[in-house]
Amino acid sequence: MLTFAAAVFFLIVTPGPGVLSTAGLGAAYGFAAGLRYVGGLFIGTNLVALAVISGVAAIVLSVPVVRWVLMAASIGYLLYLASRIAFAGSRLAFIEAKAPPALGSGILLQAINPKAYAVNTTLFAGFPFAPDNLVYETVAKLLIANAIWIPIHLGWLFAGASLHRLNLSDRNQRSINVAMAASMLLVVALALYSGLKNA
Numbered sequence: 001m002l003t004f005a006a007a008v009f010f011l012i013v014t015p016g017p018g019v020l021s022t023a024g025l026g027a028a029y030g031f032a033a034g035l036r037y038v039g040g041l042f043i044g045t046n047l048v049a050l051a052v053i054s055g056v057a058a059i060v061l062s063v064p065v066v067r068w069v070l071m072a073a074s075i076g077y078l079l080y081l082a083s084r085i086a087f088a089g090s091r092l093a094f095i096e097a098k099a100p101p102a103l104g105s106g107i108l109l110q111a112i113n114p115k116a117y118a119v120n121t122t123l124f125a126g127f128p129f130a131p132d133n134l135v136y137e138t139v140a141k142l143l144i145a146n147a148i149w150i151p152i153h154l155g156w157l158f159a160g161a162s163l164h165r166l167n168l169s170d171r172n173q174r175s176i177n178v179a180m181a182a183s184m185l186l187v188v189a190l191a192l193y194s195g196l197k198n199a
Contacts, residue, residue, distance in 0.1 A: 004127040004141060008148045011122065016115040017078055018045070019156045021101075024085040024180035026160025029100035034157045040106020041153060042146075045120075048110055049145070052120040053138055061117065073112040079185070081109070086181035 013019070018041050026034040051057040060066055084101060110116045123145060130137035163176050 001129045001140070001144070004123070004129060005144050005148065007127055008123060008145050009152070011119045012145075012149055012152050017074070017109060017113050018116070019153065020180070020183050021078070021081050021085070021109065022153050023156045023160035024081070024177070024183070025100055026157040027163040027180050028085045028160075028177045030164045031157060031161035033100040033102070034161060036102040037100065037106045038153050038157055040103040040108075041110055042106070042150070043103070044107040044110025044113075045116055045149065046142075046146070047107070048113075048116045049120045049124065049142060052117065052124050057117055057121070070112050071114060074109075074114055077109060077112060081105070082181040082185050086178050 022034060022038055022041065025037050048057070051060075061070075081101060124138070124141060127141075128137065130140070160180070164173075
């Protein structure tokens, strides 16, 4: 069980689309707006976990076209979120960025986030600690994963919101927003590279 908990921590804490977008939204829009988004991520990650546990994800993702569609949708949506973060508060934005992404945005990101499927598959298919009682093990894994997931994402949100609360000049805030967006674009580039390499 401790090995499983350690795996959850290290798989979730590493920068991926969820935590980077959480920190970015916190930096661009503040804690309260980011909290709604994190609520969506929480719902979305648990829906992905249930899809993995039930086997639905394995069936759906066994179709190569579906994997590519999810990858393309994920990359497109991350580019959209990165632009929302980069242009938050800017009057020059080609996207109206006054309202931050909220609950539905978080759910959608997790539904199309390849890392969410990979992490959940790794966690629920591996690290057995109660092989004689699969129901107990599955419920325990869900509880442990969520008990670790919540503070990690709130920590990333707090870190981003701390930058927002500094009340920096418009230029400095814009630089931070662009840096957060650039970090997300790096994740997009890595995901695309990984997808092409494994094709």
